[in-house]
Amino acid sequence: MPCKIHYIPFNLELGSLLLLLSLPACNLSDTFQSNAPIKEERDGSVEKDSTHDSTKDSDPEKTATNLCSPSCVDPMFCDQNLRKCIACFDDPDCESGYCVDGACVECADDLQCEPERSSCSNNICQPCTTDTHCAHFPSTKVCTKGKCVQCTQDSDCPMGLCSFEKNTKNTCVSGLAKSKTHCQSCLSDSQCQDGYRCTPMQYPENIFHGNYCLEIAPTTATADCLAPYRFTLNRPSLNGQPAVRVCAVRPITTCEAVLSVQINPFCGTQSGGRGDKNATLCNPADTMPTRAIL
Numbered sequence: 001m002p003c004k005i006h007y008i009p010f011n012l013e014l015g016s017l018l019l020l021l022s023l024p025a026c027n028l029s030d031t032f033q034s035n036a037p038i039k040e041e042r043d044g045s046v047e048k049d050s051t052h053d054s055t056k057d058s059d060p061e062k063t064a065t066n067l068c069s070p071s072c073v074d075p076m077f078c079d080q081n082l083r084k085c086i087a088c089f090d091d092p093d094c095e096s097g098y099c100v101d102g103a104c105v106e107c108a109d110d111l112q113c114e115p116e117r118s119s120c121s122n123n124i125c126q127p128c129t130t131d132t133h134c135a136h137f138p139s140t141k142v143c144t145k146g147k148c149v150q151c152t153q154d155s156d157c158p159m160g161l162c163s164f165e166k167n168t169k170n171t172c173v174s175g176l177a178k179s180k181t182h183c184q185s186c187l188s189d190s191q192c193q194d195g196y197r198c199t200p201m202q203y204p205e206n207i208f209h210g211n212y213c214l215e216i217a218p219t220t221a222t223a224d225c226l227a228p229y230r231f232t233l234n235r236p237s238l239n240g241q242p243a244v245r246v247c248a249v250r251p252i253t254t255c256e257a258v259l260s261v262q263i264n265p266f267c268g269t270q271s272g273g274r275g276d277k278n279a280t281l282c283n284p285a286d287t288m289p290t291r292a293i294l
Helices: 014-021 060-066 255-263
Strands: 038-040 046-048 077-079 084-086 098-100 103-105 119-121 124-126 142-144 147-149 196-202 208-215 231-235 244-248
Touching (some): 196 231, 196 244
Antiparallel strands (some): 077 084, 098 103, 119 124
C-alpha cells in the first residue's frame, strides 16, 4: 500500500482522529532514501530524476577510460569524444613526428619532409615524383630521381651552370658557358665550346682521373684528330649524351701534362716518370732530344 503523509487539522473530531491513527506509519527514509535530484510533478507527487548521470560524480580519469571498450593500455589513452584509444592529442604527445587523428606519424604534409624524401603520402615521407613536392624548399626546387636538387639543367641556375660532376652533381656552380676548350677540366657539357664534349677520362688505365673538354672527332674518312690529340675515345659525355668519338691524349699521359708542355715545350725539371700525372715524356733518340713529345 503506498505510503502518503497526511496533515491533521486542529479542529478534527475525535472519531476521525482515531481512524487516521490506525493507518500504517510512514518511514521518511523510504521516501527520501536517494541522493538523486528530486523534482515535483504537477499533481504534487515526488519522483526521482531518472536523467541524472551518476558518472559525473566519479573520478574524471576513470570515467574517460570507461568510455573506451576494451580499456586503453598504457601509453594509449581514451578520447572521450571519439570513444576510442588514441596515442596523442597533439604533437607534444609524440616522441617524434606529428599527431594526426590520434596517431603519431612521420608527417602531416610535404612541409615536414626533407629533400631526400619530400612527398608526404599516407603520413610517410616518400621520394618526390614532381617539382611541386620540392616547392617548399628555398634552393632545391627541382625533382630528379626521387630527390629534390638545385638543378638538372643550366636554366635552373640564374647565376651560373648546373654541375654534372660526381661531387657537385645537380648543384649550381659559377662559370661561363662555352668557355673551355682542348683538355680543360669541366663540370658540364655546356662549359665546353661548340664541337666539344665534357668527357670522363682515365689515368692510369681503368682508373677515373677527371672530366675534360675533348673535341668531337671528324666523321669523314680523309680527316683525323690533330696532334697532340690523335688518340680517340668512344664514350658518353658527362651529361649523359650518347657516346661519340672524341680526340684525346694518349692513355700514358694526362691532359695536365699536355697543357704544361704546351706552356713550356722543353724537357728538364718539368719532366718526370710515367707515374706522374703532370709529367711530360721525352724521347732521347729524337733529332731534338730536348723537345718534349706527347
